[in-house]
Amino acid sequence: MAQHFLLSAQARTLSLASIYKAGEDAAYGTFCKMRWAETEGAPVCPRCGGLRHYDVKGRRRFKCAACAHQFSVTSGTIFASRKMAFVDLCAAICISVNAVKGVSALQLGRDIDCQYKTAFVLAHKIREALASEVEGMQLAGEVEVDGAYFGGKVRPANHKEDRRDRRKAENQNGERRVVIALRERDGSTKTFVTNTEAEGVALAVENVSAEATVFADEAKHWDALHSRFPAVGRINHSESYVTEEANTNQAESYFSRLRRMVDGQHHHVSARYLYQYAAEAAWKENNRRLPNGDAFRRTLSLAMGSPVSRQWKGYWERSQP
Structure with a gap:
């Protein structure tokens, strides 16, 4: 073996x-x-693109010889x-x-x-x-579409007579959300956080190529996919999880990782930031066979290519809405 x-x-x-x-x-x-990377680590001015620079003495900073802009x-x-x-x-x-x-x-x-x-x-x-x-990426080929609920769990009352049906919206705490996963088979995964799974139809239309083959479960709201894509495979999970025609196993594999991340590591994830945890789990699922050194370099490269975070820069210094 x-x-x-x-x-x-x-x-x-x-x-x-x-x-x-x-x-x-x-x-x-x-x-x-x-x-x-293009200059093998030699500094490039982010303002004018100049290659000539001076080192700022005593600091890990540079001064562009062309526009005098200082940068790190x-x-x-x-x-x-x-x-x-x-x-x-x-x-x-x-x-x-x-x-x-x-x-x-x-x-x-x-x-x-x-x-x-x-x-x-x-x-x-x-x-x-x-x-x-995966920002702005259009998924193609064979794409699995599915949704899973996260958060919103309400602790049951101590006495039986005080307990309510927690499946009803009026007895929930408003934190319950749906993570929609659009996953290419052996490809990329895009995730979104919505209030209902039915919103995933519009997300699939927007983010999946019109020529793609889409697979979904038996939920009624996915019926709308048949009019948007040339080939749609459906699997009825009450009868089987896999058939020769269809399955959503790769989407379910992603949800399994995300559930273990939320329940086993973080224990509680705010609905406000669930979308970031969902994206992290998607990246880790897509790159699960990548050597950890390559995963480190890819992550650092993505960080160096990402602009200043308007959400997280100065997060603790400003008043949160």
């Missing part, structure tokens, strides 16, 4: 120990190579205005990609020795970078 890839040495190409052993200068060099390796990226050491940022990304079902902010804070607030924002910035990989 062949050995599973994740059990092989090829899956382990980066370790936390190697990051700290290499030190701060090596971590900084890694950031430069990911930010300016993280200027204009999701890590702009960072105060954490580069080696700790590399360690945080390594921990994140190694945690295949996510890592809580409390655990991340203990691992890299920082406050909970710092770890919380850093983890969300990494999730935002991962989500950018």
